[in-house]
Amino acid sequence: MASIRHEIRINAAPDKVWNVVTRPESIPEWFPGIDSCTVDGNVRVIKTHMGLEMPEKILTNDSLARRFAYQITAPLYRFHLGVIDVLEIGPGDSLCVYSTTAEPDTLALIIAGGTVGALEEIKRIAETS
Amino acid sequence: MGRKILFITTDQQRYDTLGVNGGVLSRTPVLDGLAKEGIRYERCQPTSVVCMPSRASMLTGQFPSTHGAWMNGVPLAVDAPSVAENLHDAGYATALIGKAHFEPFMDPFGRFAENSLASLGVPTIEQPWFDGRRGVHRGFDYLEFATHGVMGPLHYARWMIAHHPEALGGFYQVVDNELNVNAAGGGDTGAPQVKFNEVERDWYHTDWVAERTMSWLNAQSDNRDWFCWMSFPDPHHPWDPPKSEISRVPWRDVDLPANYPAKASDRETIIDQKARHWRAWYDGRLVSNYEAPAKWVPATLTSDQVREVNALNAVEVELIDEAIGRVMALIEQKGWGDDVDVIFTTDHGEFQGDFGFLFKGPYHVDALMRLPLIWRPARSTKIAPSVVSAPVSLVSLAATFLSVAGQPAPSWAEGDVLPLSNDDALVLGHDATITEWDSSLFGVDVHVRTVLTHEFLYSEYGPGTLHEGTEGELYDLSDDPLQRVNRFEDPAYFSARATLHERLIAHEERPGERATPGVLMAPV
Numbered sequence: 001m002a003s004i005r006h007e008i009r010i011n012a013a014p015d016k017v018w019n020v021v022t023r024p025e026s027i028p029e030w031f032p033g034i035d036s037c038t039v040d041g042n043v044r045v046i047k048t049h050m051g052l053e054m055p056e057k058i059l060t061n062d063s064l065a066r067r068f069a070y071q072i073t074a075p076l077y078r079f080h081l082g083v084i085d086v087l088e089i090g091p092g093d094s095l096c097v098y099s100t101t102a103e104p105d106t107l108a109l110i111i112a113g114g115t116v117g118a119l120e121e122i123k124r125i126a127e128t129s
Numbered sequence: 130m131g132r133k134i135l136f137i138t139t140d141q142q143r144y145d146t147l148g149v150n151g152g153v154l155s156r157t158p159v160l161d162g163l164a165k166e167g168i169r170y171e172r173c174q175p176t177s178v179v180c181m182p183s184r185a186s187m188l189t190g191q192f193p194s195t196h197g198a199w200m201n202g203v204p205l206a207v208d209a210p211s212v213a214e215n216l217h218d219a220g221y222a223t224a225l226i227g228k229a230h231f232e233p234f235m236d237p238f239g240r241f242a243e244n245s246l247a248s249l250g251v252p253t254i255e256q257p258w259f260d261g262r263r264g265v266h267r268g269f270d271y272l273e274f275a276t277h278g279v280m281g282p283l284h285y286a287r288w289m290i291a292h293h294p295e296a297l298g299g300f301y302q303v304v305d306n307e308l309n310v311n312a313a314g315g316g317d318t319g320a321p322q323v324k325f326n327e328v329e330r331d332w333y334h335t336d337w338v339a340e341r342t343m344s345w346l347n348a349q350s351d352n353r354d355w356f357c358w359m360s361f362p363d364p365h366h367p368w369d370p371p372k373s374e375i376s377r378v379p380w381r382d383v384d385l386p387a388n389y390p391a392k393a394s395d396r397e398t399i400i401d402q403k404a405r406h407w408r409a410w411y412d413g414r415l416v417s418n419y420e421a422p423a424k425w426v427p428a429t430l431t432s433d434q435v436r437e438v439n440a441l442n443a444v445e446v447e448l449i450d451e452a453i454g455r456v457m458a459l460i461e462q463k464g465w466g467d468d469v470d471v472i473f474t475t476d477h478g479e480f481q482g483d484f485g486f487l488f489k490g491p492y493h494v495d496a497l498m499r500l501p502l503i504w505r506p507a508r509s510t511k512i513a514p515s516v517v518s519a520p521v522s523l524v525s526l527a528a529t530f531l532s533v534a535g536q537p538a539p540s541w542a543e544g545d546v547l548p549l550s551n552d553d554a555l556v557l558g559h560d561a562t563i564t565e566w567d568s569s570l571f572g573v574d575v576h577v578r579t580v581l582t583h584e585f586l587y588s589e590y591g592p593g594t595l596h597e598g599t600e601g602e603l604y605d606l607s608d609d610p611l612q613r614v615n616r617f618e619d620p621a622y623f624s625a626r627a628t629l630h631e632r633l634i635a636h637e638e639r640p641g642e643r644a645t646p647g648v649l650m651a652p653v
Contacts, residue, residue: 006648031238032238032240033236033239034238048237049239050237050238050244050245050282052237076306104307104308105307105571106307106308106652107307107308109571109649109650109651110235110651111237113202113233113648113651114238114240114650116648117238117240
């Protein structure tokens with residue numbers, strides 16, 4: 001099991017950052033390489049730019065804690081947990097943390113690599129919207 | 130017209146695999162001939178012993194600690210310096226055909242241009258350049274990619290899937306079901322990353338790279354200079370050349386390498402003199418990096434497996450030599466022979482049995498660090514053939530290409546031009562080379578800096594998971610060319626060690642702007 005964390009400081013209020021990520025269907029807007037998705041209840045299926053479809057189960061979408069947690073349920077994964085936390089640093093100042101825990105380990109690295117671009121895009125949207 | 134440039138690279142090829150460098154397994158008449166006509170370098174070192182950082186150094190003329198792609202899986206910034214941009218500006222047609230690997234292969238989100246280009250069906254795309262302009266990707270106006278197998282989105286894999294789907298299963302499965310480098314054995318001996326491949330020879334990626342290169346060359350005008358990087362994925366593992374060719378080198382007739390003591394206890398005595406991660410990997414207690422199969426234990430390697438790997442490697446080297454021969458024949462046929470500079474090298478070496486190991490990692494010895502390098506200058510220059518024994522580095526390639534093109538070395542290039550002779554090396558100051566290693570994978574980090582001089586090979590290990598920051602290796606090349614006796618703690622060598630330490634400090638403190646180190650985005 002490997003766990004990888006990336007984070008980014010954002011010049012925006014935490015609620016503004018949270019609004020970027022809280023809608024499950026919005027992921028193609030802020031995760032580079034995810035071209036589309038469908039959402040049915042707590043099941044989301046994303047389609048990547050390379051044409052891969054990955055089913056996900058949404059575990060938590062907590063606006064009070066500003067935590068979004070989901071699990072990729074594709075057979076290749078023995079385990080996956082993705083968590084996005086939006087933390088308040090100060091007025092108009094947030095920290096967005098994107099954690100990826102997975103088994104096999106290699107998959108954690110590959111998915112976490114994608115989250116780097118996602119954090120940059122979340123920052124861009126939150127700071128310009 | 131100026132001088133055209135054919136830059137030929139292979140992947141993971143040892144110095145001693147060429148006949149002209151003393152190799153006895155492969156017949157390499159084409160490369161041997163280029164060497165005899167040009168300049169053969171006896172001590173060429175990479176800036177890194179894995180693909181991505183080393184290839185990025187070829188393109189940027191910078192060390193990994195400057196260009197920022199510090200390990201496999203860390204993409205080179207798309208707007209990093211590129212010698213191809215300067216050549217493009219100088220009017221050169223620019224192409225890279227074969228293995229690029231400036232960007233990670235494992236890319237399910239399709240974030241990197243190398244992985245999306247084939248599906249886009251265009252020869253290149255526009256991207257930001259180092260100087261703030263936008264232009265063709267990394268300066269190349271034609272790109273066509275291949276790597277070690279037939280999986281994935283690159284041009285060669287798509288071509289195989291479209292035209293020869295029946296042959297796909299013949300290739301070794303490079304990664305296992307957990308996306309680790311596959312440890313599964315094959316061939317006659319069960320050696321890892323070995324398979325008898327039923328693919329037709331002319332469908333194999335070596336011939337494909339040569340054919341696509343010739344296609345591009347045939348499309349070039351006589352009135353324009355060109356820079357063509359022809360990049361073969363072999364002889365990097367997997368060792369799965371076309372089965373029709375493997376009888377060229379019967380593995381049972383292959384002698385064991387000079388640096389493979391047949392007795393395990395002798396190998397272990399040598400390994401135990403080195404920094405502690407050597408023995409930890411050998412025993413299967415440590416996997417420090419992705420490049421070797423995580424589930425393979427070097428201590429299980431048998432003599433016959435070493436023979437079979439070396440035989441198949443030699444077959445792959447021969448196929449490359451023959452493919453280069455066909456490209457060179459086309460160049461002569463088109464009347465360009467006198468005006469083309471040919472530079473041949475590789476990105477790093479391969480253990481191939483040395484000390485009881487295969488593959489590569491943070492082990493800075495000749496197996497991984499001594500590279501073949503040949504420069505056959507355009508005949509029109511009348512540059513005299515020579516053999517250069519001075520240490521030189523792949524970091525010098527970018528400045529050398531620009532020198533060939535009559536262009537000044539840009540301020541971002543850290544390497545001076547390659548010397549034409551040992552006297553030239555003295556003038557240019559080629560007396561030492563540096564190789565870097567920084568890895569951080571799943572909680573294990575290793576940091577190494579190595580300097581090679583005429584006399585010594587010296588490594589210092591920075592603080593990391595297994596090293597305190599006080600360990601090192603020092604080999605006296607005058608009486609220990611196989612690097613078996615570690616003199617790091619030998620008082621007789623303390624003076625030499627102090628001098629070599631100063632060389633490493635000078636490297637760390639060298640002037641110049643460094644890119645922000647890139648983020649590890651994938652295993653490879």
